[in-house]
Amino acid sequence: MTKLDAKIPQGPLAEKWTTYKQDLSPVNPANKRRLEIIVIGTGLAGASAAASFAELGFKVKAFTILDSPRRAHSIAAQGGINAAKNYPNDGDSIYRLFYDTIKGGDYRAREANVYRLAEVSNNIIDQCVAQGVPFAREYGGLLDNRSFGGALVSRTFYARGQTGQQLLLGAYSALSKEVGKGNVQMYNRRDMMELVIIDGRARGVIMRNLVTGELERYSAHAVVLATGGYGNVFFLSTNAMASNGSAIWKAYKKGAFFGNPAFTQIHPTCIPVKGDYQSKLTLMSESLRNDGRIWVPKHKEDAQKIRDGQLKPTEIPEDRRDYYLERRYPAFGNLVPRDVASRAAKERCDAGFGVGRTGLAVYLDFADAINRLGKQVIEARYGNLFQMYEKIVDENPYETPMMIYPAVHYTMGGLWVDYELQTTIPGLFAAGEANFSDHGANRLGASALMQGLADGYFILPYTIQSYLNDQIRVPFFKTDLPEFDQAENSTKATIDRLLSIKGKNTVDSYHRKLGLIMWDHVGMGRNKEGLEKAIRLIRELREDFWNNVRVPGKNEMVNPELEKALRVADFLELGELMAKDALQRKESCGGHFREEYQTEEGEALRDDENFSFVSAWEYKGADQEDVLHKEILEHEFLHVTQRSYK
């Protein structure tokens, strides 16, 4: 078995990153101009990385699938970004943020990476404020904080309910500044089709121009994938419509290992599913759990009456309500981590206490907070979220409790990377949600923004130099090399094949079917039998797809159906790997809940003796089984315990 080298620097935890930076030999300014970097994706990680590389003097080519880099799905993050500033004087520290993140991830993340993340978190806030990000402030003019799940301190910085938008626009402005100066070549409406490898190193990409359909070739000395997560494998998720797993999946099939594919985050507070025409789910920010209380009726007959429309939630008296999170987890209450809150909601609904027409919803109630603080305060804090809810559900959350249910939100898994964020393919890096690195088996709220920007602003600009430093003699690559021909031809063959099937089922119909398989068997509760069934069903569906899908039109045009078909083809493979990973992990941890492995109280039961590792999968070819490698997690600095929020 290959030994995975995470390249973690020696020495005490708090000194590793400093030591790393001291030992680094930067590329000299004259040589930086001779080195090119491709960045795929312009969300928080991609835009911040591209801007920072360009500021250092590297030549950068940046690509977005959308019509502008400003639209990347980071923009939809609502609640906030964590940092260990300890401005509220409530006992926060870099160590505490590190500890909470490791514990929140159920001890399945790499300590050195997480400590570094906590360490640079404070720089991110400074950087964003300097860019003009209008974070919320107190009357004295200093920055305000709020609380998020899985933490006992207030460390979350926010800009109303649009924190992701403001941070992304900050990174976008930095990127635009460099595009304006000519240091970044920006390419909009481009979808990555293939990674080009020359002599074992990542050297380029094949992109499809989504306006003309043309396949374009780009070369560079290094390639950074910052293409986000693969939650859309479930069809219904809080991800944007174009969010996909294709770029990392192409990298996987070219030899990059895939880390923890099974680790998916199901977010507890989303607007419940309504009809079979539904295209996506909408998140209601976790910040709402600061003031909202989650409950279901204490008695099944009340729940039934609500489902039948005979009773309103406001008519149920206090003593007939079950605030189940406060009951089960008195220490953290409504602010338990996401995986715990989601499972608890599912448990109540499965037991027959769910509300809403379908019985798959619980209440998130602001009546207490409105009585205590007044409607105005609540409106100032969450006004845009309440408006969003009302537009979708057609109910006024100031007057009646919100209905929420868990939905797929984030994927902790992603390309396996070492301490330098480099994949197992030399010269190929992965940043943000596209890598697996920092969140273990469950990500804490307000930590995705932190990680995306940490990777892009403060980590990659250092670590990529360690790779590029020995590339200074390598001249610019021409794109007429045979490796480019081959990559383009294989893409073309796939596109031609899809267009020639002319079957009877639409792409979306396959995507929906795949989503249901994933949700039923690889979702919140997983078991051996279900996972084996899922693998079988996905294989059958994939076979059917390649024989009966209908993709209209041709390649040389704006063709959204073709774009979707290419993505769904990849999801039909990725979904199987997720199920395989979930099957091999015979323990429960974080968002990965194997029903066979739980405590008597229904909490996740970890098996540290046998599963304290990152699963890193290797692709071996279409007809062969993927091979599992293990990066053993050495918990050198933290005492591993049963995670408790009671």
Add this chain to the structure above:
Amino acid sequence: MDLTLKIWRQASANEKGQFINYPVTDISPDASFLEMLDILNEELVHKDEDPVAFDHDCREGICGACSLFINGRPHGPDKGITTCQMHMRHFKDGETIVIEPWRAKPFPVIKDLMVDRSAFDEIIQAGGFISVKTGGIPDANAIPIPKRVADIAMDAAACIGCGACVAACKNASAMLFVAAKVSQFARLPQGKVEARERVQNMVAKMDELGFGNCTNTYACEAECPKEISVSHIARMNSEFLISKLASQKK
């Protein structure tokens, strides 16, 4: 609900477009407008016809991708939301709905209802930023900013760059878009340093790209899905004048 959709179809930027009628039936009032178009497109694929192309992504009103001109109004009849947040309950059973792309010279049609808004990116690239590099930044609390000022900056920063303001304006003016960015930065101490150059550069780029002038109809504010106030235009005008006068003095 049963509806007739009168949709602008245009194969590419260089070809002529036309309205084509499509009936859709049995639409749930709880479906979103874009989900209704998804249903139409599924039918078109089944009938071997070309599906309608339109921009969309987050489908929760924040990315700014969706851009439909519905019954003569950008983002449709409801106030303060984007097309993707609009639900079919706002329409009547049996209604005919007219769906067009944004119509403005600087936003050429790519296909059907998709337009090219890269002009907005170019305006930002001309000056819509604060010229700080990564790293070497003082502590975030080093400069206190009054809450009132931060709140006004946030009001302006809420712009999603969808282009509804341009589509709504009879002159295809981009003033509200540009003003939102200029005003956000001009109010914050961090942004004041470059305020004069910024407003000059962004306005010059806006003019160069062919956006029209502002004649104070306030259609932009009325149709902005984020309800950004025209008071930011007033702020930009004053910033512009101050900047002009200062450059003349030199």
